[in-house]
Amino acid sequence: MFKSLSLVTLISIASFSAIAAPVVSGNASPESKVCAIAAEQGLSAARAYGAKHGVFVSRFSKTLECNGEDIRSFAKQAQAESANTEAKVKLVAKNSTVATELCLKAAKEGLSSLSKLRHQTRNLKCNDLPVKQFIKNINNTAI
Template structure:
């Protein structure tokens, strides 16, 4: 019964691209080499900080604490700042129905509430397609996207 293809679209509300001015949220308080290395670790990651440090004779160990940034080991500091920047970059999307058919409504329900919400429609849901994908695959794809 629900074999017709239904179309729902994901509309991106914000861009996932972060421009250089947004990504560089940390500035060194002074001109010391350690401060510069910490700034690079926060903005570009540990690998870039290692390279920057090596250029100035500061070697960052992979296993033992050698440099501290804002009171914590540079490895932990770089990882924490990377996670914070990733959260800032996260794309927010909104699911929008292109039409008001029953099939589209079921696709929307499955995307928002999960595939289990269609159990009462067992037979019809098996053949349901959303955006040219089987409903189960569609829901998995939606779950990978930040809503």
């Protein structure tokens, strides 16, 4: 009773992200490097790097501008944009058999949705995994 489902990974990007538009330093100055670090790793990492190279970044007052914007808001915006990138998984049935439909139902509604069909699901395998293991794997992925 080996029936299969395909997991198709779709990447949805809500806005520009660090992956889509990597941050590049305009020059080799420590200030440019601090701005790049702020965009990629956050304000704390930029402050630590800056302190080692004589560029002091305040958490409370405007001390450095990155692309014409205060470093604090620049870092916050870059972190928010990279957080908007998320991977989603879509379940696709390879065939229309009863076992495949049961696997889809279990993945979408949970294992308890199959409780009335115990005799059909006792040896059910989804993607060559026992249905319980398959559901655990699905639950660790955003659908």
